[in-house]
Amino acid sequence: MTAAWVILTVTSVLFAAREVSSHNDECSNxxxxxxxxxxxxxxxxxxxxxxxxxxxxxxxxxxxxRADLASIHSKDENDFVTDVAYGVGMSFKSGLKVWIGLHKNKHGGWEWSDGTAYDYKNWDDKQPDNYNGHETESPEDCTQIYSSGKWNDLKCNGLVRKCVCKREWIPLEMEKFK
Incomplete structure (x- = not known):
């Protein structure tokens, strides 16, 4: 009876811990x-x-x-977004992909989803490569950021579990006048 109770208790605790983590879609503070x-x-x-x-x-x-996928316009901002994506002290570590807001437009150029200028880039070596040049097989029209801060083009339905959102910060005293 005691062995069955221990197995049941351990199983219940493991199942409960798994359930809690599966429903938490926010992984930052x-x-x-x-x-x-x-x-x-x-x-x-x-x-x-x-x-x-x-x-x-x-x-x-x-x-x-009231945000958009992160757009990045300088090395300092790229470093900051990388820290947000990979340095939050949680169970998700490097190796998992993180969406940012850079994607190809209908003319084949790159643009940010928030409409801001594409005025900074930090592509990884040989990127963007559009699936090693096999565009017709699997176009890579969206972008992830690596833990190194470098960018990689990726299919827009790629295997990604995280994203970084960005919005304007407005001081509270200005907020009441909007």
């Missing part, structure tokens, strides 16, 4: 500010899923937060 000392800055948040999600699902989730 809320929004993290960048350049908050300026009149208008930005804040970032990482979102995680138990299962893989497409770039469209990630973008929709960011927009539910």
């Amino acid at each position: 809320g929004w993290t500010s960048w350049k908050r000392n300026t009149e208008l800055g930005y804040e970032y948040k990482m979102i995680c899923w138990k299962d893989y999600v497409s770039e469209d699902v990630a973008l929709k989730r960011c927009r539910e937060e």
Whole structure:
């Protein structure tokens, strides 16, 4: 009887722990500010899923937060987004892919989903490569950021479980005038 109780208890605890983690799609401590000392800055948040999600699902989730997938416009911002994506002290570590908001437009050029200028790039070696040049087989029209901060083009329905969202930070005193 005691052995059966121990097995049942251990199984229940493991199942409960698994259930809690599977329902938590936010894997950060809320929004993290960048350049908050300026009149208008930005804040970032990482979102995680138990299962893989497409770039469209990630973008929709960011927009539910009045945000967009992260756009990056400088080395400093790239370093900051990388820290948000991989340095939050959680169970997701490097090796998992993270969506950012860079994707190909209908003319084949790159653009940010928030409409800001494509004025900075940090592609990994030999990237973007559009699936090693096999565009007709599997076009890679979206972008992930590695734990190194380098970027990789990826299919928009790629195997990704995380994204970084970005929105303007507005001081509370300015918020009441909007």
